[in-house]
Every structure is written in C-alpha cells, then in structure tokens.
C-alpha cells in the first residue's frame with residue numbers, strides 16, 4: 337500500500353513537494369493536495385500586469401495537481417491531531433501517514449493609508465495609480481517596505497517599472513522614492529546585489545531611503561521610523577506577512593511554524609512544513625521550494641525510496657524584473673547576472689520551474 341501523503345496548501349511549496357515526491361517515490365506514495373482556492377496563482381508575474389496586461393499567471397489546480405502526480409481536494413486545513421494522524425479540514429477529517437503543511441501566509445496592510453500590493457488582487461489599484469501619474473494627478477510616489485516579515489522584491493520591481501513607464505511616456509517632474517527598512521537595498525541577496533540595485537535605482541531616478549520603515553500615510557505625508565517624514569501623493573506598500581492559526585500545531589506569536597533541519601514540525605510525528613508558513617526569516621518562493629524539497633526527501637526516505645534525507649541549507653536566488661527587457665537582474669550565490677528573458681523561472685524551484693515553463 338502506498339503511504340498517504342496529504343499536502344495542505346496548493347501553492348509554490350505544495351506543488352514543488354508533489355513534484356519532488358513524484359520524482360523520488362512515485363510508486364510508494366499516494367499524494368493528495370488540499371487547496372483553499374481553485375487556482376494556482378503565479379504571483380511573481382503580477383508585478384508586470386499593471387504595465388503590460390495579459391501576462392498569464394493563473395493555472396487550474398485540479399489539472400495541475402494531476403500533472404504533478406497528485407489528486408486535488410478543494411478545502412481548507414483547520415487543524416491537526418498528530419497523535420491520530422488526522423487533519424481537521426473544512427471538508428471533514430482526512431487521515432494521513434504523512435502531512436505536509438504548506439498553506440502560505442496571510443498578507444495584510446502594514447502601512448495605514450497606503451495601497452498594499454499583495455499580487456494579482458491589487459492589480460487594478462496599481463493601474464489606477466499609474467493612470468493618475470500619467471494624467472498628472474499624482475506626482476510624488478513612494479514605495480514602502482516596512483519592517484518585519486515581508487516580500488521585498490516586488491516593491492523594487494514596481495518602483496523600477498513605474499520609472500520605466502514614466503520615462504517611456506516622457507512624463508516630467510515625477511518623483512519616485514523607495515523607502516525600505518532594510519539597511520541596504522535587497523540586502524538578503526548580498527552585497528553584490530545591493531550595489532547593483534542601488535546603481536539601477538539611481539540610473540532610473542528612483543530615490544532610495546534605507547533604514548526607513550513606513551508606519552502610516554495620511555494627508556500627503558508618509559511617516560517613517562526612525563523619526564522622519566516624506567511628502568507623497570500616493571504610497572504603495574509591501575504587506576506584512578503572518579501565518580493563519582492552525583489548531584494542534586506549534587506556532588510562533590506571528591503564526592509561523594518551527595521546524596527542524598529536515599522540515600519536521602517540532603513535537604508532531606509525521607508532520608512537515610514548508611514555504612512561507614515556516615519560521616524562517618526570509619519569505620520567498622525559491623526558499624519555499626527548497627523547504628518543500630527537503631520535506632519531500634525526508635518523506636521519500638521514510639517510505640523506502642532510495643534516497644537519504646538532507647538538511648535544509650538555504651540558497652537565495654532571485655530575478656528582478658526591471659521593466660527593461662534587455663536588463664533584468666538575476667541574483668545567484670556567485671553574484672549578479674544581467675538577464676534578458678523576463679518571464680522564465682521567477683521562482684527558483686528545482687521541479688516547479690521546469691514544470692511550469694515546460
């Protein structure tokens with residue numbers, strides 16, 4: 337009998353784990369994906385949508401799951417009874433041999449008064465902001481990355497793309513500022529990335545404020561911490577990320593799940609976690625996929641596949657879409673590469689990237 341593997345969530349980490357299990361232990365596992373939505377959204381490309389509508393970002397999950405070697409069940413994970421190997425879900429209790437929790441995070445507004453950009457759902461707000469810029473109703477635009485758990489990359493992309501949008505239309509007197517709580521731009525990607533991005537922002541005329549965490553936007557003033565104010569007509573902010581509460585699982589005060597190096601959830605037999613929900617400071621699709629591979633390998637080794645569990649050793653990679661088809665930046669452990677094909681492999685998932693582009 338194949339082992340029943342329930343993967344809760346149907347996003348980046350869930351699909352990567354299903355694909356990894358198919359590759360490592362196809363005939364030893366029966367994989368079920370439990371997903372809250374009917375679609376898989378490829379959110380990284382949503383930063384391009386306000387500027388060039390029509391970029392495909394959505395996949396039907398039932399078909400995608402089957403192609404990844406799994407079954408799709410629409411539903412929501414509510415809690416776990418690890419001792420009984422049962423998941424409490426919106427569609428009843430589901431028994432499992434192994435559970436992988438990959439439910440992502442809840443993005444919420446961190447800067448009152450700003451437009452929070454969470455991906456596809458906020459495309460129209462960005463389009464309306466761009467209309468205001470083109471029509472001259474908004475001249476000073478700030479992009480804000482507040483403190484805490486956030487996705488920083490999209491805010492850089494939005495700032496750079498807005499700069500390109502304005503330049504292409506020869507609109508004068510637009511002031512763009514990126515205010516970030518980071519000490520250097522995109523600091524998680526390392527010094528080489530920070531230097532390149534700082535230079536790129538300068539070339540595009542985007543002012544940079546580092547160590548400036550946005551608090552609120554009201555009456556044309558963006559308040560920043562430490563004590564600072566910036567005048568702006570519109571502010572676009574990154575959301576703050578939190579984990580949803582799941583009964584029966586250990587979680588930090590912000591809802592993140594602690595795991596050991598093999599992606600096992602602390603204190604819960606046969607329960608694993610991967611993706612943004614994990615208590616790891618960097619929230620990113622590539623890291624989500626790496627955690628998924630670690631969890632899948634751990635599970636595959638336990639069901640008798642010819643593979644050894646490997647500990648999580650994060651490698652950060654990213655692709656910054658700059659709005660210039662000939663100059664996007666790929667951040668890799670070896671440094672920073674100029675890149676020209678904009679829409680491939682935004683998320684560095686070993687199995688997921690070729691699966692989606694193949």
Ligand SMILES: Cc1cc2nc3c(=O)[nH]c(=O)nc-3n(C[C@H](O)[C@H](O)[C@H](O)COP(=O)(O)OP(=O)(O)OC[C@H]3O[C@@H](n4cnc5c(N)ncnc54)[C@H](O)[C@@H]3O)c2cc1C
Pocket residue numbers: 344345346347348349350370371372373376379380381382383411412413414438439440441453454455456487489490580610611612613619620621622623624654655682683684
């Ligand atoms: C605009 C934008 C641009 C980005 N750009 C990049 C980029 O260029 N590169 C990069 O690496 N990362 C990027 N990211 C971050 C990346 O999208 C996330 O880090 C990644 O999707 C996290 O994967 P995940 O599987 O943990 O969560 P998700 O991909 O969010 O998937 C979670 C899934 O779980 C489902 N779900 C939620 N709750 C439940 C529940 N209780 N039960 C069952 N299912 C549930 C959700 O519906 C969803 O399908 C970007 C994010 C945004 C918003």
